[in-house]
Amino acid sequence: MNIIQTLQQAVSAVVQQLYGESVEPAKVIINPTPADFEGDYSIVIFPLAKAARKSPDVAAQEIGEALRQQVVDISDFNVVKGFLNIHVSDRYWQTFLSESLNNPQFGRQPKNGSKVMVEYSSPNTNKPLHLGHIRNILLGWSCSQLLEAVGYDVVKVQIINDRGVAICKSMLSWQKFGEGQTPESTGIKGDHFVGDYYVLFEQKIKEEYTQWQKTPAADTAFEGRKKAEQSREDFFKEYKNKWFNDHSQLGAEVRDMLLRWEAGDKATVGLWRQMNGWVYQGFEKTYGDLGVGFDKLYYESDTYLLGKDIVEDGLGKGVFFKKEDGSVWVDLTDAGHDQKIILRSDGTSVYITQDLGTARMRYHDFGAERIVYVVASEQDYHFQVLFETLKRLGEPYANGLYHLSYGLVELPSGRMKTREGTVVDADDLMTEVIRIAGEQSGERAEMDGVSPEKQLENLRKIGLGALKFFIMKVHPKKKMIFNPEESVDLQGQTGPYIQYSYVRINGLMQRIEKEGISLDEAAQYGPILPQERDLLLAIHEYPAKVKEAAENYDPSLLANFCYDLARKYHRFWHDLSVFNADSSSARAFRLQLSRMTGHVLRSGMGLLGIEMPDRM
RNA sequence: GGUCCCAUAGCUCAAUGGAUAGAGCACCUGCCUUCUAAGCAGGCGGUUACAGGUUCGACCCCUGUUGGGAUCACCA
Numbered sequence: 001m002n003i004i005q006t007l008q009q010a011v012s013a014v015v016q017q018l019y020g021e022s023v024e025p026a027k028v029i030i031n032p033t034p035a036d037f038e039g040d041y042s043i044v045i046f047p048l049a050k051a052a053r054k055s056p057d058v059a060a061q062e063i064g065e066a067l068r069q070q071v072v073d074i075s076d077f078n079v080v081k082g083f084l085n086i087h088v089s090d091r092y093w094q095t096f097l098s099e100s101l102n103n104p105q106f107g108r109q110p111k112n113g114s115k116v117m118v119e120y121s122s123p124n125t126n127k128p129l130h131l132g133h134i135r136n137i138l139l140g141w142s143c144s145q146l147l148e149a150v151g152y153d154v155v156k157v158q159i160i161n162d163r164g165v166a167i168c169k170s171m172l173s174w175q176k177f178g179e180g181q182t183p184e185s186t187g188i189k190g191d192h193f194v195g196d197y198y199v200l201f202e203q204k205i206k207e208e209y210t211q212w213q214k215t216p217a218a219d220t221a222f223e224g225r226k227k228a229e230q231s232r233e234d235f236f237k238e239y240k241n242k243w244f245n246d247h248s249q250l251g252a253e254v255r256d257m258l259l260r261w262e263a264g265d266k267a268t269v270g271l272w273r274q275m276n277g278w279v280y281q282g283f284e285k286t287y288g289d290l291g292v293g294f295d296k297l298y299y300e301s302d303t304y305l306l307g308k309d310i311v312e313d314g315l316g317k318g319v320f321f322k323k324e325d326g327s328v329w330v331d332l333t334d335a336g337h338d339q340k341i342i343l344r345s346d347g348t349s350v351y352i353t354q355d356l357g358t359a360r361m362r363y364h365d366f367g368a369e370r371i372v373y374v375v376a377s378e379q380d381y382h383f384q385v386l387f388e389t390l391k392r393l394g395e396p397y398a399n400g401l402y403h404l405s406y407g408l409v410e411l412p413s414g415r416m417k418t419r420e421g422t423v424v425d426a427d428d429l430m431t432e433v434i435r436i437a438g439e440q441s442g443e444r445a446e447m448d449g450v451s452p453e454k455q456l457e458n459l460r461k462i463g464l465g466a467l468k469f470f471i472m473k474v475h476p477k478k479k480m481i482f483n484p485e486e487s488v489d490l491q492g493q494t495g496p497y498i499q500y501s502y503v504r505i506n507g508l509m510q511r512i513e514k515e516g517i518s519l520d521e522a523a524q525y526g527p528i529l530p531q532e533r534d535l536l537l538a539i540h541e542y543p544a545k546v547k548e549a550a551e552n553y554d555p556s557l558l559a560n561f562c563y564d565l566a567r568k569y570h571r572f573w574h575d576l577s578v579f580n581a582d583s584s585s586a587r588a589f590r591l592q593l594s595r596m597t598g599h600v601l602r603s604g605m606g607l608l609g610i611e612m613p614d615r616m
Numbered sequence: 617g618g619u620c621c622c623a624u625a626g627c628u629c630a631a632u633g634g635a636u637a638g639a640g641c642a643c644c645u646g647c648c649u650u651c652u653a654a655g656c657a658g659g660c661g662g663u664u665a666c667a668g669g670u671u672c673g674a675c676c677c678c679u680g681u682u683g684g685g686a687u688c689a690c691c692a
Contacts, residue, residue, distance in 0.1 A: 029633090044634055049672085082672085083635065124692090161692080336618095346690080350691080350692085351692050379687090474629065477622085478621095478622070481627090489654095492641060493641085560639090563640090574647095574657085577651070615652085
């Protein structure tokens with residue numbers, strides 16, 4: 001039991017003794033004492049003063065006296081305006097430090113026997129991954145790590161959107177214009193290679209459309225369909241999809257290819273496999289560079305027909321209903337949603353049908369009581385409908401569904417747009433941040449004498465640390481402005497700032513090793529100084545912070561915690577000397593405290609998917 | 617139009633209903649003869665979009681307003 005829980009229970013008992021009122025220990029509010037006041041923790045007395053029927057200051061004084069009698073680890077207290085500020089004894093902090101150093105599981109909870117599935121990334125296969133995917137992937141990965149840390153068995157999955165019109169466009173484009181080129185023959189990464197043909201297709205379509213606009217058929221369409229006052233230009237902008245479906249030659253060829261794929265045509269399926277294979281090789285590389293992975297991959301080509309049995313099930317249970325034309329619907333108007341189609345009148349499924357089927361399949365595959373879907377906030381409505389529908393169907397996992405909805409990533413210039421070429425490519429971005437790290441490192445010459453491989457490894461960690469922290473420090477729900485220049489900053493509130501505090505610690509640890517310094521005297525040290533207590537308080541808070549981050553699916557809590565801890569360490573480093581401390585017990589204590597800070601920083605950043613360099 | 621989300625320093629972000637709303641960037645000033653200055657300290661910068669309400673206490677909860685975004689397809 002840590003000191004906060006001890007205090008809560010003691011306060012509850014004391015209020016009972018003094019005033020005969022019962023207060024739940026968990027309801028006792030205890031915060032770290034703000035810097036300008038004396039103490040480690042502050043108990044908020046206002047709510048208790050009511051039970052005491054005394055003024056907050058009087059009650060605080062009485063409760064403080066009683067607590068000091070009963071809790072051995074309270075060394076002192078003071079009262080300021082209804083706040084009871086508690087000093088925790090050095091003895092408690094000494095014990096805490098040595099116990100946490102001996103606990104390799106510090107910050108983690110034991111296995112809870114429960115299983116959770118986390119779905120993230122889930123890209124289309126017609127284009128390489130971009131900045132938006134990076135946010136998704138980092139959130140998914142970090143949440144997986146967090147859930148594991150608090151005791152869950154985690155299954156990491158993605159569903160790859162490997163079929164449909166998009167990939168057919170790339171296929172057709174390659175078939176017509178590729179001249180037998182391959183990623184191998186051109187030296188282009190597979191996903192970029194396929195993406196290039198997608199872009200080429202869109203170019204060709206644009207050309208075809210421009211040409212078509214000069215034909216009599218276009219005149220007819222314009223005259224027949226234009227809205228009042230609509231310019232020719234505006235009209236054709238709006239008309240593009242309709243044109244693609246009704247008039248485009250390339251459009252017809254793509255639809256034909258999709259039909260052949262659905263019919264299982266050998267040549268088409270073969271081409272599809274080949275091109276997706278290239279894409280997967282590219283994705284593997286990107287995931288590897290990002291340091292993430294999956295336990296199981298689902299493919300839309302395997303799941304897109306799922307869900308039909310659920311339709312029957314839902315009709316039988318009266319959750320769904322059938323309209324005259326044969327289409328099947330679910331009516332969620334009583335839950336504040338609309339009626340939603342589940343099955344088209346021609347009997348084919350829609351997006352949500354597939355998701356219903358996939359959810360059930362996954363439950364059968366893994367038996368996870370909970371599923372976390374990491375998907376952008378654009379699909380909030382979809383997931384509300386999906387979850388509500390699964391609940392009404394009585395699915396056993398329906399209450400454990402969570403949509404980790406995250407805001408869009410925008411550039412300072414606004415949204416990323418494929419057409420305007422403003423999409424930030426994931427591979428390019430990683431290369432760039434690592435390059436900047438190298439540039440900055442070269443000026444510092446701190447890694448001279450380190451092997452080139454090791455240097456590169458450290459630069460990779462620093463560059464990616466900057467990028468990842470920049471993204472992870474923002475609350476998932478908020479849309480974020482991604483300024484490429486700031487994302488590679490290595491100073492201030494950044495990943496490298498935190499890494500640097502770790503590197504400083506690492507330097508100390510190496511010196512202990514080299515000089516064979518004994519740390520036995522640490523326990524004799526005292527009194528503990530404010531800079532040291534600040535560190536201890538922060539470390540003390542770590543397990544609760546991990547739990548909170550996991551429960552809220554919010555890695556940004558942990559990111560901000562790590563920054564705060566690093567800041568405290570830098571201050572400690574600046575203010576107090578470790579090796580030149582006044583006494584050998586002070587030196588030993590500060591080394592132990594540094595070591596523990598290093599453990600927590602490494603562990604916390606690890607949960608964010610950020611690695612620590614050993615020099616920088 | 618209905619529903620949902622967001623609004624905090626010039627910019628990017630913090631703040632379980634608790635004390636004087638905090639960091640970083642930018643700008644200005646100091647600090648390397650001592651464990652790595654990717655650091656530390658200080659200055660500048662706020663009507664927490666607006667108006668009410670609940671509360672001993674509100675950036676936080678409730679109501680309304682304004683501004684921005686998303687969504688409401690027999691698309692995925």
